[in-house]
Amino acid sequence: MRIDIVTIFPTFFDVLGVSLLGRAREKGLLDVRVHDLRDWTHDRHRTVDDTPYGGGAGMVMKPEPWGEALDEILGEDAVLVVPTPSGEVFRQPLARELAQEKQLVFACGRYEGIDQRVIDHYAARGRVRLVSIGDYVLNGGEVAAMAMIEAITRLLPGFMGNPESLLEESHEDGLLEYPIYTKPAVWRGLEVPPVLLSGNHAAVAAWRREQSIERTRERRPDLLPD
Ligand code: SAM
Numbered sequence: 001m002r003i004d005i006v007t008i009f010p011t012f013f014d015v016l017g018v019s020l021l022g023r024a025r026e027k028g029l030l031d032v033r034v035h036d037l038r039d040w041t042h043d044r045h046r047t048v049d050d051t052p053y054g055g056g057a058g059m060v061m062k063p064e065p066w067g068e069a070l071d072e073i074l075g076e077d078a079v080l081v082v083p084t085p086s087g088e089v090f091r092q093p094l095a096r097e098l099a100q101e102k103q104l105v106f107a108c109g110r111y112e113g114i115d116q117r118v119i120d121h122y123a124a125r126g127r128v129r130l131v132s133i134g135d136y137v138l139n140g141g142e143v144a145a146m147a148m149i150e151a152i153t154r155l156l157p158g159f160m161g162n163p164e165s166l167l168e169e170s171h172e173d174g175l176l177e178y179p180i181y182t183k184p185a186v187w188r189g190l191e192v193p194p195v196l197l198s199g200n201h202a203a204v205a206a207w208r209r210e211q212s213i214e215r216t217r218e219r220r221p222d223l224l225p226d
Pocket of ligand 1: 082083084085086108109110111112113114131132133134135136137138139140141142144
């Protein structure tokens with residue numbers, strides 16, 4: 001998979017070189033390219049923003065540098081992902097869908113966001129997804145893009161050492177994950193549930209399923225069918 005990121009803060013993405021993501025890049029599973037939007041400006045101050053038409057607080061990202069950058073970066077089948085608090089909420093099914101794509105291009109907004117015409121222009125010519133990582137407002141799209149990139153790329157075949165660890169995670173089957181434990185069997189007087197030490201795989205599976213449902217009912221009832 002190829003991932004392009006357009007931002008005015010390229011160093012935000014230095015962390016893409018570490019941990020599993022770094023290893024995936026070394027293995028050739030992932031080709032990540034980070035671009036500085038200011039490379040597509042032509043004035044001495046490398047200006048990317050201007051005041052909003054209609055007035056109001058804050059600045060808006062100008063369409064010209066975005067247009068030049070995206071014309072150069074977007075491949076034929078690419079999906080342009082625009083992080084925005086006014087987009088559809090990013091969930092596991094969308095991560096799975098985007099993990100099937102050949103090229104994702106993340107357009108990281110700053111200030112009050114990107115001039116609407118940039119979105120309209122590319123939506124008329126290709127695939128654009130406006131995506132929010134939750135109902136709160138960040139300063140820029142970089143952290144949102146990072147969160148999405150991590151959720152998407154760990155689903156790529158060959159990314160995880162043990163792909164089975166993906167199967168039982170929260171949100172994979174619509175439920176939250178059951179509680180997990182490791183050694184020692186007793187810590188500060190707290191015992192691991194005896195069923196997990198029983199060696200009875202069917203009983204363990206049944207207990208975990210029950211716990212998943214209970215935890216989801218308690219913490220995220222909105223995920224359960226009515
Ligand atoms: N004026 C915008 C609004 O009210 O919808 C908020 C702009 S925000 C300060 C600047 C940038 O941060 C946005 O263009 C977007 O790229 C990013 N951003 C902020 N919150 C986000 C969220 N919840 N999900 C995804 N991106 C977000």
